[in-house]
Amino acid sequence: MLHAKIEDKTSEIPQSVESPSSSVTESEQHKSVSDFDTFARLFRYSKFVQLGDFKGRIVIGTIVQRTEGHLYIDFGLKFNTVCRVPPANNMRYTIGKKVVLRLHDPELSERFLGAKKDLTLLEADATLLGLYEGKQTLEDRIASCSG
Numbered sequence: 575m576l577h578a579k580i581e582d583k584t585s586e587i588p589q590s591v592e593s594p595s596s597s598v599t600e601s602e603q604h605k606s607v608s609d610f611d612t613f614a615r616l617f618r619y620s621k622f623v624q625l626g627d628f629k630g631r632i633v634i635g636t637i638v639q640r641t642e643g644h645l646y647i648d649f650g651l652k653f654n655t656v657c658r659v660p661p662a663n664n665m666r667y668t669i670g671k672k673v674v675l676r677l678h679d680p681e682l683s684e685r686f687l688g689a690k691k692d693l694t695l696l697e698a699d700a701t702l703l704g705l706y707e708g709k710q711t712l713e714d715r716i717a718s719c720s721g
Contacts, residue, residue: 631677634706637669645702649675672706687707 593628617623628651635649645657655675659667667673679699 583689594687602652616637623705628677629679632703633677635674635675635700636674637667637671637673640667640669647700647702648698649677649698651698653698655698655700657700660702660704666705672702674706675700676703 599664633649635647637645637657638648638654639646640659643659645659646654648654655677657675677700679697
């Protein structure tokens with residue numbers, strides 16, 4: 575089982591926290607499903623596609639399970655991520671707590687020797703940045719980083 579790394583650099587959180595990179599105008603975002611003629615158009619204007627590339631995106635997740643040395647964190651996509659419990663303040667990382675993650679890959683999958691299809695590990699790859707302490711605190715951290 576692959577595990578995400580721990581990173582103590584909570585001060586490096588970029589400005590794009592959970593804000594979709596959107597080239598879609600506001601009027602196009604408010605169209606109803608009946609306004610789209612095809613699935614392709616519906617998919618093109620969906621919130622999922624507006625998120626863009628996941629690599630490096632900062633997301634907020636919720637701890638759903640804790641084992642002796644690992645946290646299972648749900649951040650709203652197909653698979654949870656598994657991160658090591660940080661050595662500092664590790665008792666604060668309890669089930670239900672919100673945490674900040676840097677997402678690297680939403681689905682870990684590989685094609686193994688001799689296989690005709692990719693095999694998924696049923697987990698995402700992310701780095702635990704720390705506990706989420708509220709939107710205002712996060713925005714203050716972002717502002718102090720961008721100088």
